Amino acid sequence: MNWPLMHGNISKSDLDEVKKIFDEDNPKLTQGPRVKQFETEWSKWLGVKHSIFVNSGSSANLLTLAALKILYPKGGEIIVPALTWSSDVVSVLKAGFTPKFVDIDLTTLGLNEKNIFNSINKNTVAVFLTHCQGYSALSNELLDLIKTKKIILIEDVCESHGATHNNIKVGNFGLISNFSFYYAHHMTTIEGGMICTNDDELSDIFRCIRGHGLLREMANIEKIEKIKKENPLLNSDFIFLYEGFNVRNNEISATIGLNQIKSLNEKIKKRNENYFRFFDNLTNKNIYSDFKNDGLSNYAFNIISSYPDETFYKKVLKLFNELNIEYRRGSAGGGNQLRQPYLKNLKIDKPKLPVTDHVHFFGSYIGNFPELNNELIHYLVKRLNQL
Ligand SMILES: Cc1ncc(COP(=O)(O)O)c(C=O)c1O
Missing domain, CATH: 3.40.640.10 (Type I PLP-dependent aspartate aminotransferase-like (Major domain))
Known part of the structure; x- marks a missing residue:
């Protein structure tokens, strides 16, 4: 793969x-x-x-x-x-x-x-x-x-x-x-x-x-x-x-x-079809899927653990590695910016952000591009459902 x-x-x-x-x-x-x-x-x-x-x-x-x-x-x-x-x-x-x-x-x-x-x-x-x-x-x-x-x-x-x-x-x-x-x-x-x-x-x-x-x-x-x-x-x-x-x-x-x-709208449509092909078939409740999909223009599948469950999340990453699926941990920008070194010495309010932190530690995304193969999507969902 x-x-x-x-x-x-x-x-x-x-x-x-x-x-x-x-x-x-x-x-x-x-x-x-x-x-x-x-x-x-x-x-x-x-x-x-x-x-x-x-x-x-x-x-x-x-x-x-x-x-x-x-x-x-x-x-x-x-x-x-x-x-x-x-x-x-x-x-x-x-x-x-x-x-x-x-x-x-x-x-x-x-x-x-x-x-x-x-x-x-x-x-x-x-x-x-x-x-x-x-x-x-x-x-x-x-x-x-x-x-x-x-x-x-x-x-x-x-x-x-x-x-x-x-x-x-x-x-x-x-x-x-x-x-x-x-x-x-x-x-x-x-x-x-x-x-x-x-x-x-x-x-x-x-x-x-x-x-x-x-x-x-x-x-x-x-x-x-x-x-x-x-x-x-x-x-x-x-x-x-x-x-x-x-x-x-x-x-x-x-x-x-x-x-x-010229082809942007067409590509958006295709990516959204991929998205629903993936999430509509995902039945493993350990993976979060309650996203607000109104007005969606997806370009990456976010695979976020429903619970702060280290053991389960490691299994997800192991599966990505096994299947040669490129992923980025932490979703957009790698997760919680407040944890980044460039903000370390800055004297600003640094509140605790539990939801952001959850995505930082238990979230990652994988690519969704127009020519993504349907069979691959179904195969990955099947393997994720089995975890
Ligand atoms: C939310 C967001 N803002 C800004 C940027 C910066 O865009 P660029 O990579 O074109 O500099 C990115 C990059 O991916 C981004 O995801």
Whole structure:
């Protein structure tokens, strides 16, 4: 058996599209018209006004929090899960906000709204939630809470392209949302990420800080002219308006993205079929299966022990090893970020997070990709049921 985390995510047709570029005279290949076209197509697919293509999901996180700091220079607290990727936490820290860690709900692997409610105080600026592993972390109660408390919602959709809440794609509910196109995700651009928003001002801030902080990256001509007038001693091509980065992507990645987006919905459908083929046949009650599947866009099967039972969990891992199934322990980001060395010496609140810890110690995921063989799925379920 050979069951990797991901297989075949770059197709022959993606590569054929890329080859066409190499026949062009004098290709430039840095951010250009294809990047713009991919941003337009992505905005259409998601249903947002602005999309900004960057070189990774981590860069999307980084710019998102940097932009939030421009809007909220005083800083404050940002509610985050500990079951997420390191860049979600690092981006909060680097922008000078304080991460406030809150436990998750096992049914969605996302932030639990009651815990969020209990953590909101006068210093709370935003909730930065992660839609983990294809599950939507949203609920109507959570959206109401955010509205009532007048705080900002940011969505990390890096692992959940196409997941929905109330039939609307997640990534539409927050002020800003982030996506990743790393090889192992729902679709890939080799490396890549997208920042999405309906806010014109934020969109311009993102374009600016994506490209060194340069004023000329913005779209708002009136604003550009005003700032030029305010800075008569500067060369107008070189006005660095904000503390910027260079996290642009390029024409090759955009070309792959443009080709991949065509089959994204089809791939999502296939992955979800795999998911239900797996979980509908799983009868071993020692493995947790009570996930909230509404609006699912799965890309990995999460095999989590129902109980903190070390002996049983070791049997599961032994089976994966025996069958040559690649797995990652701890689910998203390897489990509880608060246990990671990079946070060790930081003086922040480090609450106990029992649900996150349960996934950290008794959870793992295996790959779910469109061409996963049905027989393999049935065989693995049969063996898991026998444990
Ligand atoms: C939830 C989440 N956020 C952010 C990222 C970072 O994305 P990238 O690998 O494209 O930097 C990842 C990566 O897998 C992720 O899972």
